[in-house]
Amino acid sequence: MSLFLVNRYLAEEEDGSASKETRSQLLLAKLQQKAKEKQQRSLMERPSKGQTSQQQKRKKRKPEGSHESPQHKKRKTQAVPLCAPDSDIPNKLVKKKKTHESEFTVLGGFENKAIQKVHRVLPQWLAQPDVIHKDIKSNLVPIASITGLAPQLIRKLQNNGIQHFFPVQAEVIPAILESTEQGLLVGRGGYKPRDICVSAPTGSGKTLAFVIPVIQMRFHPQALMERVVCEVRALAVLPTKELAQQVCTVFTSYAEGTGLKVVMLAGQKSFAAEQTSLSELRGGRRRSLADIVVATPGRLVDHINKNSGLCLGHLRFLVMDEADRMVDSMHQLWLSHVVKAVHTPPNGAEGRAIFRRTEPVHVTAASLSPPQMPLQKLLFSATLTQNPEKLQQLGLHQPRLFSSIHAQPNSTPAAPGLAPDGFDFPQGLTEYYVPCTLSNKPLLILHFILRMKLIPILCFTNSRETAHRLFLLVQLFGGVHAAEFSSRLSPGDRKKTLKEFEQGKVQLLISTDAAARGIDINGVKCVVNYDAPQFVRTYIHRIGRTARAGKSGLAFTFLFRVQEKRFLQMVQQAGSPGIQKQLIKPQSLQSMEARYEQTLQELASVLKDEKAKY
Numbered sequence: 001m002s003l004f005l006v007n008r009y010l011a012e013e014e015d016g017s018a019s020k021e022t023r024s025q026l027l028l029a030k031l032q033q034k035a036k037e038k039q040q041r042s043l044m045e046r047p048s049k050g051q052t053s054q055q056q057k058r059k060k061r062k063p064e065g066s067h068e069s070p071q072h073k074k075r076k077t078q079a080v081p082l083c084a085p086d087s088d089i090p091n092k093l094v095k096k097k098k099t100h101e102s103e104f105t106v107l108g109g110f111e112n113k114a115i116q117k118v119h120r121v122l123p124q125w126l127a128q129p130d131v132i133h134k135d136i137k138s139n140l141v142p143i144a145s146i147t148g149l150a151p152q153l154i155r156k157l158q159n160n161g162i163q164h165f166f167p168v169q170a171e172v173i174p175a176i177l178e179s180t181e182q183g184l185l186v187g188r189g190g191y192k193p194r195d196i197c198v199s200a201p202t203g204s205g206k207t208l209a210f211v212i213p214v215i216q217m218r219f220h221p222q223a224l225m226e227r228v229v230c231e232v233r234a235l236a237v238l239p240t241k242e243l244a245q246q247v248c249t250v251f252t253s254y255a256e257g258t259g260l261k262v263v264m265l266a267g268q269k270s271f272a273a274e275q276t277s278l279s280e281l282r283g284g285r286r287r288s289l290a291d292i293v294v295a296t297p298g299r300l301v302d303h304i305n306k307n308s309g310l311c312l313g314h315l316r317f318l319v320m321d322e323a324d325r326m327v328d329s330m331h332q333l334w335l336s337h338v339v340k341a342v343h344t345p346p347n348g349a350e351g352r353a354i355f356r357r358t359e360p361v362h363v364t365a366a367s368l369s370p371p372q373m374p375l376q377k378l379l380f381s382a383t384l385t386q387n388p389e390k391l392q393q394l395g396l397h398q399p400r401l402f403s404s405i406h407a408q409p410n411s412t413p414a415a416p417g418l419a420p421d422g423f424d425f426p427q428g429l430t431e432y433y434v435p436c437t438l439s440n441k442p443l444l445i446l447h448f449i450l451r452m453k454l455i456p457i458l459c460f461t462n463s464r465e466t467a468h469r470l471f472l473l474v475q476l477f478g479g480v481h482a483a484e485f486s487s488r489l490s491p492g493d494r495k496k497t498l499k500e501f502e503q504g505k506v507q508l509l510i511s512t513d514a515a516a517r518g519i520d521i522n523g524v525k526c527v528v529n530y531d532a533p534q535f536v537r538t539y540i541h542r543i544g545r546t547a548r549a550g551k552s553g554l555a556f557t558f559l560f561r562v563q564e565k566r567f568l569q570m571v572q573q574a575g576s577p578g579i580q581k582q583l584i585k586p587q588s589l590q591s592m593e594a595r596y597e598q599t600l601q602e603l604a605s606v607l608k609d610e611k612a613k614y
């Protein structure tokens, strides 16, 4: 299609007899005539008195340098439809320019238009969750009132000092139990059970919300009959070794005496040792030695890829704790490895299984025949993403959300990178920020311990170097039992340090974000953000190490003046009930200053020695 049509000037056919000279004179005369007409026309087009002041203003407003020829102006006003009525091209986009000399079409109609604001519309399941009560203490539910729990399990809970379920447990445990009502190998009515997502504050008891239903499967009538064969029925995936260890301990404690075997694949033991604990060869066939596997994603994929004897063909529950973090690590593709392993028929069962597994597709009558062996995903987090695109990567099946935050269906995000409607903060938490300078920061933490006696303190820094230097400085200053916790330490040392902190042998634990998520340390009264966290999720997880299980706790964040505005805004948008300013007067720190100066010099020489060593 030609967009521009330029009709060139063509002189009328001349008599072939006319001389060359006469022809050019005639041509010149015609051109002069046309120029004269044009001049007259442009004089007539000058603004007359009758023109409105609005029209004149509009002309004046044109940016400098945008002078247009009279023809150009005219071109803009003479818009006539050029398209055929049934054409796909909007008429307003094509304008026709008519002058005496030429006739061509120009494109137009590209004026700036205000971009329409697009309102975020959440899918129904995210917008309307099953609501979990925020207040733990006033919403405790007696354990006996949850139907379907085996008496042995109730006794075990009581032995562990648990008489009541927390709100998240009271909501989620019955929902998971309900999905196993028809047996472990088929869902209700033959359908695959719905996947479950849980978003509840830090320390609200999410771990037991998945541990109890998984252990309960041992007491399911069908499971009791089938238990002769040990198979991996539940897999819990956690982002770090420490978290895997913590969850493994809870599983082991509740599995004790039930016959269920819990195996951890997190690199705490050698690969070969983990392999031995997974399966054994008996009668020429490989048999599983694990019912429940707790793993970190990397180690899990290693076992799947190296075919180490981990068979996931009978997996019934896939638990993702700290699910938002697990979604972020999706680039590791661990989930696709798991899903593939889950859909690989168990050894020797090809073709003869009554129940089978097919990759998730649209549910049709044909896809459900023969009956599916269901895999149910259970997601838990204190900061579960509401980003449907991210959640989609998890391939959830008709998910059901339990949340203490009720999002509005068409709510708009608070700020880029923040959760749309904020997060829920533990009820017993009191937040403070402490204005500080670079030089008085270490003095402030010493003041908190030595003067304010706020022990034990879990203190977070943004890097392991800062954690190490602060640890050395506090140690050299004296009077405080301090320890550091970061990737500088071996897994064994990290475990030992956490234990000593829990036992009260360490008063100040200086940590990187390695201890920010999920770690459940009993009795942490106070969290200090020595370095302000950059992201709101990090803040929520850090401060969530205190005020757990309905208890109270304090969180302090040291802020430079330049950080205050952004940080306070971030915390407010995240849904904080309020953060108060805590001023520490310079006089309060004065008495420590002389010793502090001396310590700084000692620190310099210690760091120099360390540098020389490595």
Ligand SMILES: Nc1ncnc2c1ncn2[C@@H]1O[C@H](COP(=O)(O)OP(=O)(O)OP(=O)(O)O)[C@@H](O)[C@H]1O
Pocket: 161, 162, 163, 164, 165, 166, 169, 200, 201, 202, 203, 204, 205, 206, 207, 208, 381, 382, 517, 518, 519, 520, 544, 548, 549
């Ligand atoms: N029903 C209960 N009664 C008494 N204590 C409980 C109960 N449920 C859990 N707890 C205790 O509450 C503490 C926090 O539980 P848990 O670690 O499961 O929290 P969480 O929600 O997973 O926290 P985070 O989001 O930080 O991982 C634990 O010490 C746990 O033993």
